[in-house]
Amino acid sequence: MMEAQAIALTYRIACPSTVLVVPAPAAPVQTDGLWQTTCLELFVRAGPEAYAEYNFSPSGAWAAYRFSGYREGMAPVPLDHTPQIEAHVAEDAVVVRARIPLPPVLPTMASLTAVIEEKDGTKSYWALAHPAGKPDFHDDACFVLELPAAKAL
Secondary structure (H helix, E strand, C coil): CCCCCEEEEEEEECCCCCCECCCCCCCCCECCCHHHCCEEEEEEECCCCCEEEEEECCCCCEEEEEECECCECCEECCCCCCCEEEEEECCCCEEEEEEEECCCCCCCEEEEEEEEEECCCCEEEEECCCCCCCCCCCCHHHCCEECCCCCCC
16 A cells, blocks of 8 residues: 655754643544644645645644635645654653645645743744734745745656
8 A cells, every 4th residue: 555645744842841831642633722732833825825724732633724815714624644743752852743644735835833832831932934913823924935846857
């Protein structure tokens, strides 16, 4: 059986794990609200308006949503395979590896983001780029990672 093509990501949170809120291991099921605590995210866009959001928890839980426009038309992303999420908690870092099936329409732009929660309740919002003002991972300003098509050999 041929393995499905996928997007593979590795996130490394370089912070003492004793400081972070790291959700306990859980079943690898689709779960809403993961962004309310430590969560790693991928936003992808294939055109001018529609985009998808993938959330990965260090627990192994995940979520996938599609949007027709800026925060509009939110619906679950139908996936052929469950995303694979592995987390390794070390004294000085938390590493999360995520592998998700390629979407039907290949993305051309992406944004890598993270919500990091500390045990004292502090939350920080990380992205390759932020819009002016408060953090908003759905904003066009965050989509700065260009995903060029592979060249045929």
